Amino acid sequence: MRNDYFRQPDGYRVSIRKGMNAARSFLGGITRGDGSREEQIERLRREIREADAVVIGAGAGLSTAAGFTYSGERFHRYFRDFEEKFGIADMYSGGFYPFPEEEIRWAWWARHIYYNRYVDAPEPVYTGLLKLVEEKDYFVITTNVDHQFQRAGFDKKRLFYTQGDYGLFQPLGGKDDRTWDNEEWVMDAMEAQGFVKDEDGIFQMPADGNVSMRIPSDLIPADPVTGGPVTMNLRSDDTFVEDDGWRKASAAYADFLRRHSGMRVLYMEIGVGHNTPVIIKYPFWQMTKENPKATYACLGRSDPYCPKPIEKQSVCIDGDFMETLRELQEE
DSSP states (O other): OHHHHHHSOOHHHHHHHHHHHHHHHOOSOEEOOSSOHHHHHHHHHHHHHHOSEEEEEEOHHHHHHTTOOSSTHHHHHHHHHHHHHHOOOSHHHHTTOOOSSHHHHHHHHHHHHHHHHSSOOSSTHHHHHHHHHTTSOEEEEESOOSOHHHHHTOOGGGEEETTEEEEEEEETTOOSSOOEEOHHHHHHHHHHHTOEEOTTSOEEOOTTOOOOSOOOGGGSOOOTTTOOOEEEEEOSSTTOOOOHHHHHHHHHHHHHHHHTTTSOEEEEEESOOSSSTTTTHHHHHHHHHHOTTOEEEEEESSOOOEEGGGGGGEEEEESOHHHHHHHHHOO
């Protein structure tokens, strides 16, 4: 398998290289595009309609627009007990909290995984995005790990989750290239804490609000092969497992870019912030610069901008993506 891996194209590292090149070459300042919002919306409609291919690059801002917020009311509803006992302020920081016992840590992770992986997004952002591109030759590269593209109906052969998947476990330390599904464990761990399913089969807090912050010791997840400790398949250090599915998706992305080189391609970046620009944002800049027929679109609340050298090839639209989506769907 390892030899097959090295013979496959690696879209992830191709993107990283392009991103590094962009970081070095785009030194001429930035711009927020040219034209009114209405003009930018109309131009993006036209580019989607006329593109030979669409490459969607999605970051956390897309899931936030879909209602997957990590703080506020949604956090209080499902994690109030952890907030009160440990002072945890949001789901993100809770993922790094040094819980005193494994039973408590995995109770946290069961909830975190369930409400960010095994339920549909509250707002129809992903399904609306699919409607925009489903008739196009498209591919999605994303740093999101919540599986919402696939839940919304995107073709899984056209998806590349670069940073992992909440729905997968891997051996602690990344000792080999295995991952495995965690859905059955998550459901058992949610039930063990006292969550109850509603009429739609979704786990909710019980009427009395009484749930446990720990799971039984025999429910602590273990490696099904070795019996050893496990962790989430999330890229946080060099122990992240790039399994066979990940490598195939990376190769598919590289092949998609190769097959559409020099064609009219729309690189549509949505909700990408500044944590990992070298994976999506900078490579999209570089690929737009290399192809005069290409268009770069930057959408979201993260103060959208583009480098001045590709301003004429760019569309920058600020604001909540749900609202932008509605405008794009209007004819």
